[in-house]
Amino acid sequence: MRKKTLLVLICVLVFFCSVAWGWGALPDKPSAEIYLQKSFAYHQQGKYQECISAAQQAIKLRPNYAEAYNNIGSAYNSMEQWDKAIAPLEKAIAIKPDFQLAKNNLALARSQKEKNSP
16 A cells, blocks of 8 residues: 555656656647648638738748648739739749649639730
């Protein structure tokens, strides 16, 4: 019985120490993946400027984050700002050459830019 009680006390002590020292706690700053998830959510809500801002935060944490560049280009496409969409989409494809979604978004931006040029 004493061994079981001692084991329980050790487990409780380890738990409280881990809480006090922050082990397993959430990081102070969100990760690039969290910012990308926020970017997706903003895009789905039609909050394109917020989508771009969240994707830019993801890129600050992970400079070669193709999905974040794609989100920026996609948001600009949704705002019909074709010129602004092209560069981030090209960057996404440069980072990840087989990224079909970015290729599709780039094709849309280029075709709309050409269609709407005077």
